[in-house]
Amino acid sequence: MADPVVFAAEAAPSAGAGITESRPARWVLMAIAMVFLGVFLFLPLVLVFMEAFKRGIGFYISTLGERDTLSAIRLTLLVAAISVPLNLVFGVAMAWAIAKYEFKGKAFLTTLVDLPFSVSPVISGLVYVLLFGAQSVLGPWLKSHGIEILFAVPGIVLATIFVTFPFVARELIPLMQEQGTKDEEAAISLGASGWQTFWYVTLPNVKWGLLYGVLLCNARAMGEFGAVSVVSGHIRGQTNTMPLHVEILYNDYNASGAFAVASLLAGLALVTLALKTLLEMRYGAEIAATRGH
Amino acid sequence: MTAVPANAGWRFRQPSVIPGFGLTLGLSLAYLTLIILIPLSGLAWRSASLGWPQFWALVTDPRTVNALKISFGTALAAAAVNVVFGTVVAWVLVRYRFPGRRIVDAMVDLPFALPTAVAGIALTTLYAPNGWIGALLGPLGIKVAYTPLGIVIALVFIGLPFVVRTVQPVMEEIDREVEEAAATLGASRFQTITRVLFPGLAPAIVTGFALAFARGVGEYGSVIFIAGNLPNVSEIAPLLIIIRLEEYNYPAATAIAAVMLIISFAMLLVINMLQSWSRKRYG
Numbered sequence: 266m267a268d269p270v271v272f273a274a275e276a277a278p279s280a281g282a283g284i285t286e287s288r289p290a291r292w293v294l295m296a297i298a299m300v301f302l303g304v305f306l307f308l309p310l311v312l313v314f315m316e317a318f319k320r321g322i323g324f325y326i327s328t329l330g331e332r333d334t335l336s337a338i339r340l341t342l343l344v345a346a347i348s349v350p351l352n353l354v355f356g357v358a359m360a361w362a363i364a365k366y367e368f369k370g371k372a373f374l375t376t377l378v379d380l381p382f383s384v385s386p387v388i389s390g391l392v393y394v395l396l397f398g399a400q401s402v403l404g405p406w407l408k409s410h411g412i413e414i415l416f417a418v419p420g421i422v423l424a425t426i427f428v429t430f431p432f433v434a435r436e437l438i439p440l441m442q443e444q445g446t447k448d449e450e451a452a453i454s455l456g457a458s459g460w461q462t463f464w465y466v467t468l469p470n471v472k473w474g475l476l477y478g479v480l481l482c483n484a485r486a487m488g489e490f491g492a493v494s495v496v497s498g499h500i501r502g503q504t505n506t507m508p509l510h511v512e513i514l515y516n517d518y519n520a521s522g523a524f525a526v527a528s529l530l531a532g533l534a535l536v537t538l539a540l541k542t543l544l545e546m547r548y549g550a551e552i553a554a555t556r557g558h
Numbered sequence: 559m560t561a562v563p564a565n566a567g568w569r570f571r572q573p574s575v576i577p578g579f580g581l582t583l584g585l586s587l588a589y590l591t592l593i594i595l596i597p598l599s600g601l602a603w604r605s606a607s608l609g610w611p612q613f614w615a616l617v618t619d620p621r622t623v624n625a626l627k628i629s630f631g632t633a634l635a636a637a638a639v640n641v642v643f644g645t646v647v648a649w650v651l652v653r654y655r656f657p658g659r660r661i662v663d664a665m666v667d668l669p670f671a672l673p674t675a676v677a678g679i680a681l682t683t684l685y686a687p688n689g690w691i692g693a694l695l696g697p698l699g700i701k702v703a704y705t706p707l708g709i710v711i712a713l714v715f716i717g718l719p720f721v722v723r724t725v726q727p728v729m730e731e732i733d734r735e736v737e738e739a740a741a742t743l744g745a746s747r748f749q750t751i752t753r754v755l756f757p758g759l760a761p762a763i764v765t766g767f768a769l770a771f772a773r774g775v776g777e778y779g780s781v782i783f784i785a786g787n788l789p790n791v792s793e794i795a796p797l798l799i800i801i802r803l804e805e806y807n808y809p810a811a812t813a814i815a816a817v818m819l820i821i822s823f824a825m826l827l828v829i830n831m832l833q834s835w836s837r838k839r840y841g
Contacts, residue, residue, distance in 0.1 A: 385776025
């Protein structure tokens with residue numbers, strides 16, 4: 266924010282002769298970057314909203330009011346409401362164990378936390394199909410006890426948890442490592458209990474980083490497509506989340522309907538980005554360790 | 559878990575006055591095991607129980623080989639595009655001041671936040687023959703939607719923030735005095751950038767490339783709408799897994815998934831080694 270805003274393509278104020286590009290070179294680089302971002306980021310985003318309202322506001326509202334759309338919205342909210350708090354609680358526990366102690370195998374554990382990011386979402390769904398499907402070891406037992414996991418809400422929640430697993434822990438670990446253990450040690454030596462130390466010392470220190478992680482976790486949880494697509498079974502009005510509903514409407518040649526639902530998800534993405542930017546501007550120093558993903 | 563003999567020379571953990579180690583590590587391990595390790599080892603176990611001949615027959619099936627080639631090839635191409643443009647974008651965001659820079663900077667994260675299915679239908683509509691961009695490219699004889707080129711476009715969208723967000727913080731840390739010294743010693747701006755700045759940025763660029771590549775290989779949602787999904791031409795490996803699952807052909811789905819995981823981990827390992835080599839070489 267402190268940067269003075271100078272007219273387009275000026276070099277940063279501290280730049281002197283010889284350590285910045287010539288004026289034409291600056292303009293060319295700027296133009297390349299802006300055209301690239303315009304075509305790849307801005308156009309798709311604008312298109313989502315334009316297509317959503319193409320057939321008028323009446324159609325838009327009626328699409329969103331359809332029974333199947335409402336049930337998809339409800340399911341998406343339900344899945345996020347279960348998976349985000351679980352990943353929050355266990356993410357904090359994991360960050361505490363990894364950041365506050367030195368133990369054997371810590372590096373390995375940290376790698377495991379990141380694992381879901383390098384696994385294709387489709388494979389994240391597949392592993393649960395192999396575990397709970399009719400052909401699996403558990404399948405017949407689950408069936409005889411009437412427990413439905415695949416093609417039902419529990420499967421969708423599990424796949425979502427798998428995919429969004431790293432977000433909270435990953436934001437907290439570097440931050441808590443950077444802050445060290447001095448504050449906690451002081452609190453303990455002054456007679457605070459473990460819980461008191463966590464609530465009154467550690468948590469306030471990491472709250473913005475935590476919020477940042479939850480924000481990203483939630484965006485991914487509500488938008489996850491590949492993993493959920495494998496385990497959901499696509500039962501309309503029952504196991505369709507919003508992204509899956511977008512696909513179904515689109516494949517039904519109802520593009521405007523698909524974009525209407527998509528516009529809600531795009532709106533969620535914009536809100537997420539706005540909050541994220543706000544957090545970075547306001548509390549940049551307190552979540553500094555998280556910058557740069 | 560914390561029960562380590564006090565007199566042991568080998569310590570499982572360093573002593574600490576902070577309580578809660580057993581609780582938090584126990585919870586973490588239980589959660590990791592339930593959510594990640596058991597399901598993933600299920601996949602490993604299922605592919606191992608196929609037996610080598612059957613496994614080999616499944617993964618050398620021409621349609622599978624082509625799907626893997628398409629997934630890895632398009633991810634490689636898209637990561638290469640992102641390395642070039644992502645580095646330019648990062649440079650412009652770090653070095654130049656212009657109105658709206660903050661908004662542009664925030665927008666770079668859009669592919670992280672926008673659900674992939676939304677990106678998929680938006681890009682398809684954009685590049686379809688009658689779309690905003692497709693209509694411009696059509697007369698030039700360039701077809702994007704429903705071709706492998708469409709897959710590359712979708713993966714460029716998905717991978718962009720990985721390169722920008724990895725390179726950007728390293729660029730911000732560059733000490734301006736180094737550039738001044740180079741300029742004082744008579745280096746041209748081009749020489750300064752290629753000989754002085756680039757070696758320092760190389761590890762970050764390689765990391766960004768690796769992340770964008772890894773994400774691109776497994777990407778599903780944004781690709782299936784624009785790809786056309788023609789077997790052997792524009793059918794990606796994750797889609798083939800889903801097709802095999804819908805055919806109840808679990809062995810084939812498992813084998814493709816296992817190969818994808820093995821190749822991805824191997825490539826990440828190689829890239830990690832490259833990165834530590836270049837860090838050592840260029841400090």
